[in-house]
Amino acid sequence: MIARKRFGQHFLDSTQVITDTISAINPGPSDHVVEIGPGRGALTEALYGRSKQLTLIEIDRDLVPGLRQRFPGAALHNQDVLEMDFASLGPKPLRVVGNLPYNISTPLLMHLMAFESGITDMHFMLQKEVAERITAVPGNKAWGRLSVLLQYYCKTEWLFDVAPECFRPPPAVWSAVIRLQPRHLDKAAVDLVALDQVLKAIFGQRRKQLGNTLKTLLPLETWHARGVTIDFTARAESVTLPTFVALANALTRNDANS
Numbered sequence: 001m002i003a004r005k006r007f008g009q010h011f012l013d014s015t016q017v018i019t020d021t022i023s024a025i026n027p028g029p030s031d032h033v034v035e036i037g038p039g040r041g042a043l044t045e046a047l048y049g050r051s052k053q054l055t056l057i058e059i060d061r062d063l064v065p066g067l068r069q070r071f072p073g074a075a076l077h078n079q080d081v082l083e084m085d086f087a088s089l090g091p092k093p094l095r096v097v098g099n100l101p102y103n104i105s106t107p108l109l110m111h112l113m114a115f116e117s118g119i120t121d122m123h124f125m126l127q128k129e130v131a132e133r134i135t136a137v138p139g140n141k142a143w144g145r146l147s148v149l150l151q152y153y154c155k156t157e158w159l160f161d162v163a164p165e166c167f168r169p170p171p172a173v174w175s176a177v178i179r180l181q182p183r184h185l186d187k188a189a190v191d192l193v194a195l196d197q198v199l200k201a202i203f204g205q206r207r208k209q210l211g212n213t214l215k216t217l218l219p220l221e222t223w224h225a226r227g228v229t230i231d232f233t234a235r236a237e238s239v240t241l242p243t244f245v246a247l248a249n250a251l252t253r254n255d256a257n258s
Contacts, residue, residue, distance in 0.1 A: 012042045012099050012125070014166035021177055024159050025097055025123050027051045032091055036081050036098030036108070039063060041070055043099065048074065055089055057081045081108060086115035093120040100126045102171065106146060109134075113153045116182035123179050125162060131176035143237045144206075145199040148244050152195070154180040195248035206236035217251060226250040
């Protein structure tokens with residue numbers, strides 16, 4: 001089967017990587033595992049039969065007949081995963097896994113965050129650069145908007161690197177396997193639109209001091225009046241997740257409370 005560039009396909013072809021990935025996932029008999037992009041079924045083969053239910057989501061219709069034949073006990077959805085309503089997949093909670101296409105990994109991760117309340121964990125193989133951004137910490141040059149948004153929802157963990165030669169065809173870059181564990185916290189205390197406004201303002205001009213970027217949203221005296229006590233001379237990469245949340249909360253406060 002020829003990999004299709006429009007789907008960003010790079011088929012996993014390494015027994016060791018499959019073994020390491022299954023060990024990290026450690027699927028149990030009562031789990032409902034959802035695999036995104038099973039492709040030729042390399043990881044699917046190792047997952048099949050280990051859990052009560054396996055659901056496959058594959059966009060390439062040419063791969064579907066082979067998957068149905070090899071894994072008759074799995075539920076198979078031939079559709080774009082970006083349009084998948086994960087809340088409709090039962091039983092829950094879900095354990096989501098997959099070798100994510102490089103061209104949709106970021107929008108797919110953000111799409112999944114809308115369903116995190118019904119997900120136990122996620123194990124993904126994706127481009128190493130994206131993995132670095134997801135798992136970055138404050139002070140790291142990779143710390144950015146994606147880091148904050150995903151870590152707001154999930155605990156993130158880097159598991160291991162994957163070399164290009166582990167795929168057919170080999171991608172031009174290294175990959176990595178990461179784990180995301182939803183925090184399942186009450187998020188009513190923050191407006192996500194406001195959080196994203198703050199992130200875009202700060203990381204959109206990450207070399208500037210915070211005072212210069214935040215004043216594009218509110219005058220500095222208003223930030224002070226709303227209880228913000230951060231160092232306005234600091235820069236984007238030093239700002240922690242709790243501080244971003246505090247800034248988002250301050251942005252949404254009514255002026256009468258300032």
